[in-house]
Amino acid sequence: MKRTEEAGAFDASGWITCELAEVPGVEFVSYGVVRPGKHDPGGVPMIRARDIADGVVATSELARINPDVHRQNRRTSLRVDDLLVVLVGRIGDTAVAGPDHSDWNVARSVAVIRFTLAGLAHGIDIWVRWWLGTPRARDLLRVGSAGAEHATLPLADLKQLPVPLPPHHLRERILHTIDLAQRKMTLNTKIAGRATELADAYFSRFAQGHVRDNSHWPRAAAADVAQVIGGAPQAGALDGGLALAWASPREVLNSRTVHLDRTAGITWAPRETACAPGTLLVAPRPGEVRTVVAAIPVVPGRGMLAIRTGSEADQMWMLHELRARSEELVATAQGEQARAMSRRAFSKFHLSWPPEEARERFARIAAPLHARALAALRENHALQELVVSEMTERPTVKR
Incomplete structure (x- = not known):
């Protein structure tokens, strides 16, 4: 060794x-x-x-x-x-x-x-x-x-990564902690997913119920009811800039939940460049457009769009409307294999946009479900921090 x-x-x-x-x-x-x-x-x-x-x-x-x-x-x-x-x-x-x-x-x-x-x-x-x-x-x-x-990362650097190993009895105890944390994290991820599915199902029933009444929601162009912002390429250190979380389109597309609560990359930009938590992030791939909610301040990457709404009710309705119409939104993508969102085309995309009272009524059910999903994801972060502290904080030995 x-x-x-x-x-x-x-x-x-x-x-x-x-x-x-x-x-x-x-x-x-x-x-x-x-x-x-x-x-x-x-x-x-x-x-x-x-x-x-x-x-x-x-x-x-x-x-x-x-x-x-x-x-x-x-x-x-x-x-x-x-x-x-x-x-x-x-x-x-x-x-x-x-x-x-x-x-x-x-x-x-x-x-x-x-x-x-x-x-x-x-x-x-x-x-x-x-x-x-x-x-x-x-x-x-x-x-x-x-x-x-x-x-x-060169393979040689990975091979040479220092790995600390505690005594056998301590490693067994920490591994037991990891096992418990992993089980709870798996459950939390399922809770987050099921909460979102319930909100989707409620949206579908809410919308279908209105159609059965032989009435039609008003329609509105996306840019008329929300602010549509284009993404930016990842940037290095800049004078006067800050290190901000930067979301790539692939992170949006591969996110396991509808709430994006972390990013792998950072970008250097003025603070006002970051979109506030609650901003919708929209990214395409062939045959699908994926929409998630930023749970942290984040700068959207190039090829995707950020959607800022005026209220929680607007955010909830916009999110589920875009999720329900993912395949239709493919027409608003552009470029090779439709892998970038067209801000102009998306801005003109017509959404079902019911009166404010109806949007607020939907949000009264949907918002608590999303809050439950976020709580589960935040608990996962706490569990990860617990494990990291167990693995990295060695006990003080008195001499």
């Missing part, structure tokens, strides 16, 4: 630190296919960095490689419990290969960490994954990248 200079040896508390590739229980660390060739519609799925978000693999637009290419890269043919690590862009983001990913492959932009059977049995896979998510590990991985959108 190769110890890092940071550790040198066991410290007084019994912790040691060693390089990731030398952690007991890690079988190997490798990147994926360097020359994948052309997309093969009937080939083997290949996971790219862009396909990993919020701890899961998004399967909507997977690349596929020829089976011969896959056979030439058997080392990264995936097994259940392999840990996938993003090497390009959102450096350090992870996902775990499940049964559905067995015998898939990964691109050069993704590293595979495989564990031995003993490593899996002792929770080394869980320890490494959670350590990669700590601020300390992220800082070490991003050295020299300056938060750039397309920063690349």
Whole structure:
């Protein structure tokens, strides 16, 4: 086991630190296919960095490689419990290969960490994954990248990442805490999703009930009832600017919930550039337009739109109206494969826009459901902070 200079040896508390590739229980660390060739519609799925978000693999637009290419890269043919690590862009983001990913492959932009059977049995896979998510590990991985959108982490740097390991009895206790936190976080994510689905269902019934009354909601162009703002490219440090959360279109498209409460990137811009929490973020991909709500101040990325409404009732109605009409909104996208929102076309898009009393009546049900979803997500952040503190705060040893 190769110890890092940071550790040198066991410290007084019994912790040691060693390089990731030398952690007991890690079988190997490798990147994926360097020359994948052309997309093969009937080939083997290949996971790219862009396909990993919020701890899961998004399967909507997977690349596929020829089976011969896959056979030439058997080392990264995936097994259940392999840990996938993003090497390009959102450096350090992870996902775990499940049964559905067995015998898939990964691109050069993704590293595979495989564990031995003993490593899996002792929770080394869980320890490494959670350590990669700590601020300390992220800082070490991003050295020299300056938060750039397309920063690349050399595999050697990932292999040499210092990983602290506590004594066995303490690691068992922390792993138990992680297990409890993961279970609660999974439940919270389901709660957030179900709360949104209930609001969607109520919107559908609310709208259909009005149609059954043989009446029609008034219609209005999007720009007449909300402020439509174009996105901006990610920028480096600027004189007089601040580091602000920057949301890419892919983060909107791959968000596991309708509330975007974190971003991987930052941009440097004046404070007034950031959209306030409650702003709707709209991003397209072929055949679909996705709308989410910013739960934090955020600068929208280029290719997407931000929608500011005048009240909570307007926000609730606009959100669910846009979600219900996702396929129709594709016509407001532009560019290659319709991957950018046209501000002009969207501004002219006509929405069902009932009287204020009706919008407020809808919001009285929908808003508390969204508040419950946000509360569940915020609890997940608290649980993550709890685990990070357990993994990083070593006990003080009296001498």
